[in-house]
Amino acid sequence: MPTVLTRAFRVPELRRKLLFTLGLVALFRLGQLMPSPGVDVVAVRACVGSARGGLFDMVQMLSGGAMLHLSVFALGVMPYITASIVMQLCAVVVPRLAELRKEGQRGQARITQYTRYLTVAVAVLNATTVVALARAGRLLPGCPRPLLLDDGPLAVVVIVVTMVAGACVVMWMGELVTGRGVGNGMSILMFAQVVAVFPAYVSTVFLTSPFTLVVLLVAGLFLVAAVVFVEQAQRRVPVQYARRMVGRRVYGGTSTYIPVKVNQAGIVPVIFTSSLLYLLAMAAPLLGDELGGWVERTLTSGTHPLYLSAYALLIVGFAYFYVSITFNPVEVADGMRRHGGFVPGVRPGRPTERYLAYVLSRLTAPGALYLAVLALLPLVAFAITRDPGTRQNFPFGGTSLLIMVSVGLETVKQIEAQVQQRAYQGLLK
Numbered sequence: 522m523p524t525v526l527t528r529a530f531r532v533p534e535l536r537r538k539l540l541f542t543l544g545l546v547a548l549f550r551l552g553q554l555m556p557s558p559g560v561d562v563v564a565v566r567a568c569v570g571s572a573r574g575g576l577f578d579m580v581q582m583l584s585g586g587a588m589l590h591l592s593v594f595a596l597g598v599m600p601y602i603t604a605s606i607v608m609q610l611c612a613v614v615v616p617r618l619a620e621l622r623k624e625g626q627r628g629q630a631r632i633t634q635y636t637r638y639l640t641v642a643v644a645v646l647n648a649t650t651v652v653a654l655a656r657a658g659r660l661l662p663g664c665p666r667p668l669l670l671d672d673g674p675l676a677v678v679v680i681v682v683t684m685v686a687g688a689c690v691v692m693w694m695g696e697l698v699t700g701r702g703v704g705n706g707m708s709i710l711m712f713a714q715v716v717a718v719f720p721a722y723v724s725t726v727f728l729t730s731p732f733t734l735v736v737l738l739v740a741g742l743f744l745v746a747a748v749v750f751v752e753q754a755q756r757r758v759p760v761q762y763a764r765r766m767v768g769r770r771v772y773g774g775t776s777t778y779i780p781v782k783v784n785q786a787g788i789v790p791v792i793f794t795s796s797l798l799y800l801l802a803m804a805a806p807l808l809g810d811e812l813g814g815w816v817e818r819t820l821t822s823g824t825h826p827l828y829l830s831a832y833a834l835l836i837v838g839f840a841y842f843y844v845s846i847t848f849n850p851v852e853v854a855d856g857m858r859r860h861g862g863f864v865p866g867v868r869p870g871r872p873t874e875r876y877l878a879y880v881l882s883r884l885t886a887p888g889a890l891y892l893a894v895l896a897l898l899p900l901v902a903f904a905i906t907r908d909p910g911t912r913q914n915f916p917f918g919g920t921s922l923l924i925m926v927s928v929g930l931e932t933v934k935q936i937e938a939q940v941q942q943r944a945y946q947g948l949l950k
Contacts, residue, residue, distance in 0.1 A: 525933060525936055525937045525940060526539075526936070528940050529936050529939070529940050532940065532943050534943070535703070535936070535939055535940065535943065538701065538702050538703045539702075539703055539936075541698075541701055541702050542698050542702035542703050542704070542709065545694050545697060545698055545702065545706075546698075546709065546710065546713045548694070549594065549691065549694055549710055549713060550713060550717060552592065552593045552594035552687060552690070552691075553587035553590075553592050553593075553594045553595070553597070553714075553717070554587075554590075554592060555592055555593045555594075556590065556591060556592055556593070557591050557592060557593055557595070557680045557683045557684060558679055558680065558683060559669055559670050559671055559676045559679060559680050560591045560668065560669060560670070560680070561666065561667065561668055561669065561670050563666075564664065564666040564667065564668055565589070565590055565591060565661075565668055566590075567664075567666070568661040568663070568664035568666070568668070569589050569590060569661065587714075588651060589660070589661065591651070591652075591655060591668065591680070591684075592687075593683055593684070593686075593687040594687045594688075594690070594691055595648075595651065595684050595687065596644055596647050596648060596651075596684055596685075596687065596688040596691070597688075597691060597710070597711075597714055598691055598692075598695065598707050598710050598711050598714065599647070599796060600640045600641075600643040600644040600647060600688045600692075601636070601640045601688070601691070601692045601695065601707055602707060602711070602792060602796075603643050603793075603796055604636050604637075604639035604640040604642075604643050605636055605707075606789060606792075606793050607639060608632060608635060608636045608639060609843075609846060609847070610842075610846065612632070612846070613846045618632065618635075637692065640688065640689070640692055641685065641688075641689060644684070644685045644688035644689070645681070645685050647684075647688075648680075648681045648684035648685050648688075649681055650800075651684070652669075652677055652680050652681050652684070653677075655668045655669060656668075656669055656672045656677060691710065694706065694710065695707040695709075695710050698710070703932065703935060703936055703939070704928075704931065704932040704935050704936075705928075705931070705932075708928045708931065708932075709928065709932065711924060711928065712924060712925060712928040712929065712932075715921045715924050715925055716925060719921075741922070744895075744898075744922055745922065745926060748895065748922060748923060748926045748927075749926060749930065751783055751784055751888075751891050752782075752784055752926060752927055752930060753930075754782065754783040754784075755780045755781060755782045755783065756780075756781045756782075756783070756880060756884055757778040757779070757780055757781075758778055758779040758781060758864060758877070758880060759776065759777075759778050759864065759865055760776070760777050760778055760779055760857060760862045760863070760864060761775075761776050761862065761863055761864075761865050762775050762776075762777070762860065762861050762862045763861045763862075763863070779853065779877075781848070781880060781881060781884055782884070782888070783884050783887060783888045783891070784888040784891060784892065785844045785847070785848060785881070785884065785885060785888060786839070786840045786843045786844050786847075786885075786888065786889070786892070787927060788920075788923050788924055788927055788928075789839070789843050790835075790836045790837075790839035790840040790843060790889070790892055791836060791892055791895075791896055791920050791923060792920070792924075793839050793843075794832060794835040794836050794839055794896075795920055797835065798828075798831075798832065798835075801816065829897055832893075832896060832897065833893040833896070833897055836889065836892050836893045836896055837889040837890070837892075837893055840885060840888060840889035840892055841885055841889060844881065844885050844888075848881055850873075850874045850875075850877035850878045850881060851874050853877055854869070854870065854871075854873040854874040854877060857869065857873065858870060858873070864876060892923070895922070895923060896920060896923075
């Protein structure tokens with residue numbers, strides 16, 4: 522990786538793209554540290570420092586420590602990520618969206634516009650919920666001081682509008698990084714959110730127990746190696762294209778393969794499950810004392826058996842569902858048949874569809890279990906050791922580790938591909 526970055530900075534065009542991306546990431550982090558108007562910064566910092574638990578740790582990780590601080594970019598990339606996932610799910614059940622997906626670039630532009638509108642709607646819902654909980658004193662339970670300097674309707678509207686505008690700016694910044702920078706913009710901003718809270722966790726563990734930090738770092742290295750191994754693992758389905766005559770030329774006759782990853786769903790099931798449980802936990806104070814208390818005890822503690830079971834089952838279910846809508850064996854088999862391709866030993870048409878569905882199902886099972894085990898591994902360890910001090914500052918959570926490794930690998934691959942492309946162009950010249 523250092524060699525790739527060094528070679529990338531030697532190319533003027535790539536250097537501009539990398540500096541542009543780093544500049545937007547720095548601006549994004551500045552917005553996450555900037556408080557919204559009408560927020561008592563002193564009270565928020567004091568209460569966040571004493572707030573601990575499954576909900577607070579998860580919110581801190583997913584928002585880079587911005588949401589509980591009620592900053593301008595408090596919502597981060599989660600509204601856009603949620604809207605994108607919802608649009609992908611709707612493309613399966615809404616015929617109009619399915620038709621747009623088949624129209625190529627023009628249809629994708631329309632779907633992107635719909636995603637932006639849905640992002641604004643999700644941002645309004647999230648910002649209203651967060652500000653309402655802060656106004657009622659339930660965002661950070663146990664805080665002796667109000668988090669808002671003025672809890673009047675006008676002040677609340679100003680904070681909500683500021684957060685929604687911040688979410689729109691984050692969406693715009695992510696699209697700028699995708700178009701003019703390096704890598705996927707939203708993934709890089711999410712990577713920045715997760716990495717931002719990593720040094721604080723490590724320093725806290727070091728101050729508590731240096732030996733514990735050494736153990737965690739060694740365990741983290743093994744986890745990173747395991748994640749890299751699984752993320753790179755794939756099943757290559759061989760495909761043979763028959764020879765065909767077009768005029769006087771012969772086309773086809775080549776051999777290739779369809780790469781089917783073990784973790785075909787990526788980080789989407791973990792993020793979507795975490796967001797769903799986070800929304801449920803945020804709504805718990807609004808469900809009343811009895812029902813809300815039960816939700817807080819069972820679904821936000823992070824160590825309750827019901828929470829662990831629901832977390833694992835939702836991840837497995839979303840993994841299967843997301844893979845089924847992103848990799849359609851019927852479309853792949855039909856495309857192969859139209860271009861004269863076939864899997865050796867398998868007849869084209871329905872037999873190829875069944876074969877691809879069988880391969881995909883066999884690979885999705887270990888991939889879904891891998892995601893569930895990776896997400897539950899630190900939670901189960903904390904539940905067994907019953908060490909709340911370590912759980913509060915554990916830096917190698919399943920979700921954060923998966924985001925850091927997968928986004929880092931994908932970004933490095935894109936940088937390396939662009940470096941090789943420029944090198945080939947220079948050789949031809």
